[in-house]
Amino acid sequence: TNMNSTQYYFSFYSSFDMAFSGILTEAEIAAGLQSCQAADTFDYKNFFVKVGLNSKSKDQLSKVFRILDQDRSSFIEEDELKPFLQNLSASARALTDAKTKALLAAGDSDGDGKIGVDGKAAFIKW
Numbered sequence: 001t002n003m004n005s006t007q008y009y010f011s012f013y014s015s016f017d018m019a020f021s022g023i024l025t026e027a028e029i030a031a032g033l034q035s036c037q038a039a040d041t042f043d044y045k046n047f048f049v050k051v052g053l054n055s056k057s058k059d060q061l062s063k064v065f066r067i068l069d070q071d072r073s074s075f076i077e078e079d080e081l082k083p084f085l086q087n088l089s090a091s092a093r094a095l096t097d098a099k100t101k102a103l104l105a106a107g108d109s110d111g112d113g114k115i116g117v118d119g120k121a122a123f124i125k126w
Contacts, residue, residue, distance in 0.1 A: 020067065020088065023060045028052045029088045036085070042099040044106055051088075065117065075114040078104050 020029070032051035036042040048054045053064065067087060068076045082100045085092035095103065107115035 020064075023056065023063055024051055024053075024088070033085065033089060033092055037093075039093070040096050040099060042085070042095055042103075044099075044103050075116055076104075076107070077114045 028051045032047050035046055035050045053061070056064070065076065068080055068084070070080050071077075078100055081103050082094050082097075084095055084100075084103065086094060104113070104115065109116065109118060
């Protein structure tokens with residue numbers, strides 16, 4: 001059978017991270033991942049709109065921040081952003097170094113090289 005690209009992405013969601021349940025739907029994640037399949041095509045503003053993060057509540061954004069803050073340091077560092085897409089789907093690719101740095105710079109409100117809890121909402125809701 002021929003699968004369209006949406007069905008193709010849904011076929012990989014057996015690895016859907018349950019930490020995102022109640023925040024993002026599988027359809028939102030599929031739409032986001034489809035927008036940045038090829039290397040260097042990740043555009044964080046477009047991606048956040050596609051997955052609906054720009055319209056989530058403050059509480060939901062706090063949950064996303066905690067998921068991405070894998071070492072529980074209250075900051076999201078560059079090494080925690082590189083697998084950003086893979087946090088959504090194990091079959092997704094890692095961000096390129098350039099896109100990881102751009103994403104980090106967008107959320108780094110004080111220039112310390114990491115995204116603090118205070119910068120998370122601004123980071124997602126331009």
